[in-house]
Amino acid sequence: MKSSEDLSIGELAERFGLPTHVLRHWESMGLLQPARQTGGRRSYGHADLERVALIRMGKEAGFTLPELRSLLSTASPMDHRDLLRHHVVKLEERISRARAAKELIEHALACPHSFAECEHAREQIAAHIPPPGDTPRSGV
Structure with missing residues (x-):
């Protein structure tokens, strides 16, 4: 059974007003790592919601995707x-x-x-x- 926080790529994209290809691109860049269900379908939980929010905040602040990958690669941006x-x-x-x-x-x-x-x-x-x-x- 699907929990209330398990979202498909379409549901996550809709929630943030993004096209699904953006989420796939972020995944290919190493910014997102969704869980996979049987059959390889992506499944996004609360941590992924927070991650997408962080990526959007970083983009609004003017960071590039490679810069965000570096910033989000450790637990603290102060690294x-x-x-x-x-x-x-x-x-x-x-x-x-x-x-x-x-x-x-x-x-x-x-x-x-x-x-x-x-x-x-x-x-x-x-x-x-x-x-x-x-x-x-x-x-x-």
């Missing part, structure tokens, strides 16, 4: 302090870029001038033009 510190630096950079973008948009909303007439906009545009011979980093 991976270097990875966590590096990620904090990356998050700070993203936050800084997001704040600058927000300020630019707020200025555009408040400024009565066109981009061509606004000194602030002209400075921002000029700052984003690479100097001659400089190869820009990819990323649009």
